[in-house]
Amino acid sequence: RKSTGSGFAISSDGIIATNYHVVENAKSIKIKGANLDFNKSYSAKILVSDRHNDLALIQIDDSEFNSLKTIPYTIKTTLAGIGENGFVL
16 A cells, blocks of 8 residues: 655755654655755665654665755754754644
C-alpha cells in the first residue's frame, strides 16, 4: 500500500526529518521535491526512528543524488538562553 507524508531537510547531504507514522512499516521510501524538482524521485533509508515521539530521520540513499541546495536555516545544538527566540516545526 502506498502512502505519502511530508518532511523537511536538516542537512545538505539529504537527511530529512519526518514523522514516524510516515515511514512506519515502509518496504521502500521515495523522496520527491529535492531541490524543488518534483519530477525526480530518490530512494531513501531510515536512519533512526522514535515511535513514541512520532519522529524519524531518513536520508536520501540514491546513486543519482549529489546534494541538496543550501538549507535556509540552522539547527541549534546548544541550550537556548532565557528570552531567546526559538522556532519549532
